[in-house]
Amino acid sequence: MSEIRIKLLDAFTNAGETFLSGQYLADLIGCSRTAVWKHIEELRKEGFELEAVRNKGYRVVKTPERITADEIRLGLQTNLIGRNIYYEESVESTQIIAKLLSNENVPEGTVIIAEEQLSGKGRMNRTWHSPKYTGIWMSLILRPNIPLTKAPQLTLLTAVAIVHAIEEETGLQPEIKWPNDILLAGKKVTGILTELHAEADRIHSIIIGIGINVNQKMEDFPRELQEKASSLAIEKGELMSRAGLIRSFFKHFEKLYMLYLEQGFFPIKLLWEGHAVSIGKILKARTLTNVIEGKALGITDDGVLILEDETGYIHHIYSADIEV
Ligand code: BTN
Incomplete structure (x- = not known):
């Protein structure tokens, strides 16, 4: 300084x-x-x-509201998720730190939270705007004993847990846009980035990166994001406790994760579909190479989006930006 x-x-x-x-x-x-x-x-x-x-x-x-590991721990109702927290003031990306820590065999459920990310990573090689003290920028390390192909299911599970936490803390009702954008009033308030680290066909760790826009004002967003992004505070009309929201997310995530490990993806899929904005609608899926327009019929058990185009052809979409 x-x-x-x-x-x-x-x-x-x-x-x-x-x-x-x-x-x-x-x-x-x-x-x-x-x-x-x-x-x-x-x-x-x-x-x-x-x-x-x-x-x-x-x-x-x-003064700015900092999140401290102690503040989160006070009142935490979980046995696994968030029991071990690394709190950083400023990092390039919490995903990078999570990856390094996962190689050091930290326990499952470890979370890395930063007040600011200088190079926050988004999906499809984009950056994620992560200004200081306003949002929740965190990465969660999981080590589930599941086949590699099932890893995307955990992204959908995370989206449901975030929806439940936002509902609990704000009383607002977010929607999910496939695969993992959380929207309020049609604007994105949360993004999820799942990165998989595996050896041969064995999962070493799954790192789930979560970015929640909590207390930003509209002018805090870069101009190009102002039309499509928002924060919980903007939608609710008041500032939120970030520590409270993090605790709520840990609780809901742990509950769903235990359900998933016991009963598989089916109950999670039902919950996800219950909050999905895109199912049954005509969508445009913009992949890295192509644009496909069609009716969203649902998702497969692996979390793949099923689109039926106007000729009746069924497309399976693994990764894309969706326009509703
Ligand atoms: C998206 O593009 O929608 C996904 C955004 C994910 C952002 C989060 S913020 C915490 C974690 N660290 C990162 O660098 N990215 C993820």
Whole structure:
């Protein structure tokens, strides 16, 4: 952290609720007023709320809500998921850390959570916008004893668990767009990226990356995302506790995961279909090489989307962007 930032934060700490003028801060720190202003803007971007009053100056009215592993653990109702949490302030991608940790044989259910990702990974080689203190950026390590081909089922299971957690924490009713986008009012609030690490035909680990837009305001999203993305806070009209949502997700995920290991995919598939926005509708599936239009008939037991085009031909879609 820069010397100016440290002195600025010290000054605000000592001032409590008293306003400090730009000139006072500049003199105290020994820098220009422009430098003070620049650092104040940086703090705002990090989630600090600073009140500015003409002829008085600035004061801190709210600090960013950090998620701490202790805060999540308090009240956690699981035996496996989230019992072991790695919390990072800033990382390239939680997926990368999860992969390294999974090679060190950390227990199943280990979760890596970061306040910010500098190169968050999305599906289909896209990036995932992961600004500081606003969302939930986490990766979950699983080691199920299932055949490789069944791994995509866990992505669908994750989507159902997120829907249940959002319902519980917000009272809103999200929809799932195949394969794993969670929508509120037609806009994406959550993305899931599943990465599989296997040797021969044995799963070493499945890393489920989850990005939930929680407390962003619309202007926090890059302009090109503003039409299609949203956050829980925007849709609910109030800020949410990220730690509470994480705990709720762990609880719902564990419940569904145990059900899955005992009874297989069928009960999960029913739950998934109950929340799916796309089934029965005419969709456009944009794959890396092709665009297929047709009616979504459902998903297979492996989570593959079944589309019937206008000639009656049945397509199996393994990976695509869907336009409803
Ligand atoms: C998508 O494109 O819809 C999937 C987005 C997945 C984003 C999450 S955020 C936590 C984890 N770490 C990453 O780098 N990506 C996933």
